[in-house]
Amino acid sequence: MKRAVYIHVPFCKKICSYCDFCKVLIRDEWVNSYIKALANEIDEYYLGDEVKSIYIGGGTPSALKLIDLLKLFEVIRKFKRSPDCEVTFECNLSDINDTLLKVLRENNVTRISIGIESFNPNMLEIMNRESDFKDALNKINLCKYYKFNNINIDLMYGIAGQTLNDLKEDLKLFLKLPVTHISTYSLIVENNTVIKLKNIGNVSEDLEAEMYDYIVRKLRGAGFNQYEVSNFSKVGYESIHNLTYWHNEEYYGFGLNASGFIDDVRYTNTASLTNYLNLKYDRDSMLMTKKQKMDDEIMLGLRLVEGINIKEFNEKYQEDIFELYPIKPLLNNKDLILKYDRLFINPNKRYVMNSILLKMI
Ligand code: SF4
Numbered sequence: 001m002k003r004a005v006y007i008h009v010p011f012c013k014k015i016c017s018y019c020d021f022c023k024v025l026i027r028d029e030w031v032n033s034y035i036k037a038l039a040n041e042i043d044e045y046y047l048g049d050e051v052k053s054i055y056i057g058g059g060t061p062s063a064l065k066l067i068d069l070l071k072l073f074e075v076i077r078k079f080k081r082s083p084d085c086e087v088t089f090e091c092n093l094s095d096i097n098d099t100l101l102k103v104l105r106e107n108n109v110t111r112i113s114i115g116i117e118s119f120n121p122n123m124l125e126i127m128n129r130e131s132d133f134k135d136a137l138n139k140i141n142l143c144k145y146y147k148f149n150n151i152n153i154d155l156m157y158g159i160a161g162q163t164l165n166d167l168k169e170d171l172k173l174f175l176k177l178p179v180t181h182i183s184t185y186s187l188i189v190e191n192n193t194v195i196k197l198k199n200i201g202n203v204s205e206d207l208e209a210e211m212y213d214y215i216v217r218k219l220r221g222a223g224f225n226q227y228e229v230s231n232f233s234k235v236g237y238e239s240i241h242n243l244t245y246w247h248n249e250e251y252y253g254f255g256l257n258a259s260g261f262i263d264d265v266r267y268t269n270t271a272s273l274t275n276y277l278n279l280k281y282d283r284d285s286m287l288m289t290k291k292q293k294m295d296d297e298i299m300l301g302l303r304l305v306e307g308i309n310i311k312e313f314n315e316k317y318q319e320d321i322f323e324l325y326p327i328k329p330l331l332n333n334k335d336l337i338l339k340y341d342r343l344f345i346n347p348n349k350r351y352v353m354n355s356i357l358l359k360m361i
Contacts, residue, residue: 002052003262004244005079007038008255009061009072010273013092017128017198018156020190022257022271023059031068033277034256039075040279041254041269047262051079051252053086053241057113062095066103073107086110086240088152093131096139101146111239112148113183114140117156119173120166126159126200133173140177150237152181157215158208159187160201167211168218175222180237184215184230209351216350229303229350246304248297264288290317295361298325302357307344325360335359 011026011034024030054076064072081087088111089104096114104112116131118124124131136153143151155174157167174182186208189196202208216226224232228246231239244251253260257271270282288296294317301308310321321327327343330336335356337346345353 001249002050002082003249004053004055004241004251005051006241006251006253006255006258006260007054007056007072007076008058008253008258009056009064010034010059010256011063012058012060013063014128015194017126017194017200018159018187018189020193021059024273026060026063028065030273030277031064032071034273035068035071035075037277037279038072038255039078041281042075042078044281045254045262046078046252048080050082051085052082053088053244054079054081055088055241056109057088057090059090060092060095061089062091062100066099069100069103073103076107081108086150088113088239088241090115093136093139096142098142098146101143101148104148105146109148111150111152112143113152113154113181115154116174117154117185118170120162120170123156123159123162123166123170126161126195127156128194133176136177140179144178149180151179152183152239153177153179155182155184155215157184157186157211158202159195160203162203162211164207164210164214167214171215171218175218181231181233181239182219182224184232186212186230212351227305229305229345229353246300248293248300261288264293293317294319294324298360299357302343302345302353302360305344305347307342309341310338310343311341327360330356330359 008022010023011031012023013026015025087109089109090113093114093116116136117127117129119131119133140151153174155170187202189201219232220226223234225235226232227238231242250261252262255269256273256276257269259266259268265285265287267283267285270276270280275282297313298308313321327336331338334346335349337344345356349356
């Protein structure tokens with residue numbers, strides 16, 4: 001099974017109020033050392049195998065200056081890519097221009113992911129973000145001009161104060177954009193974020209459920225296939241990289257606070273930029289037991305609409321999934337459905353997926 005690669009670029013030009021990712025405001029003097037530390041990490045830990053996807057995320061990779069971006073791509077050239085390797089690059093709308101797109105094209109990027117989140121001025125103000133519909137349309141058309149046909153946009157919903165109508169307006173605009181993939185996120189208020197400090201919460205649970213239901217119906221109606229609980233794509237444009245996670249397959253994680261799963265070991269790098277720049281990756285590693293791997297496979301696999309293939313699961317682990325997990329009561333309760341060896345969450349109960357998973361594990 002080929003592995004995937006995640007590369008973390010922790011620099012942003014502005015900090016969003018809800019963000020708890022590992023990121024810092026960009027400072028030129030750090031970027032150069034960071035790329036050197038990244039190159040060193042890859043030299044130390046990459047096993048030289050062929051990879052099926054590379055995901056350059058962050059942070060905001062598009063915040064890098066051209067010269068740094070070229071250095072980053074030079075580093076990424078170390079990976080042996082399979083012929084159909086998916087290479088995703090995360091962008092902020094404001095960074096998209098001819099120069100950036102030419103560089104991405106020349107470096108075989110195949111997929112662009114843009115964090116739009118919302119076009120609603122009130123939501124954007126709360127999130128400390130900027131997005132404008134006309135600008136988004138122009139920039140996405142520019143991406144298409146440079147032959148990027150695989151484009152994801154992110155949608156966030158569920159921030160206190162947002163109404164169902166606000167969401168409907170957002171979705172109406174999102175669906176006017178010529179993209180092939182939409183990732184949706186219901187706001188999670190994390191500790192140490194600005195919204196937490198300002199006491200800004202979520203919409204009520206009932207409204208959140210109504211919003212989720214509306215998103216699913218609207219996107220499906222517009223020809224997007226829901227392949228994961230929060231991810232929708234046109235047929236053939238599912239994210240190869242993210243499917244690696246949900247299939248519980250192995251992947252490298254390189255960069256500040258990046259996580260990986262290699263040779264049955266899950267690891268996370270240091271979150272200290274100082275340590276990372278000094279080549280102290282301080283990997284926090286854990287060898288996964290068979291039980292932990294099976295639990296992960298179930299937790300991740302049930303996020304997928306198609307769920308888990310129980311025959312493959314039993315063969316892979318030489319176990320009987322029915323003997324190890326309380327599947328029968330969940331089937332009786334119609335939380336889970338079993339059809340042609342596939343075990344999946346009842347589509348009507350996807351919204352309470354987490355509680356079903358807790359009962360399962
Ligand atoms: S959400 Fe993205 S762009 Fe915003 S601060 Fe976090 S990493 Fe940076």
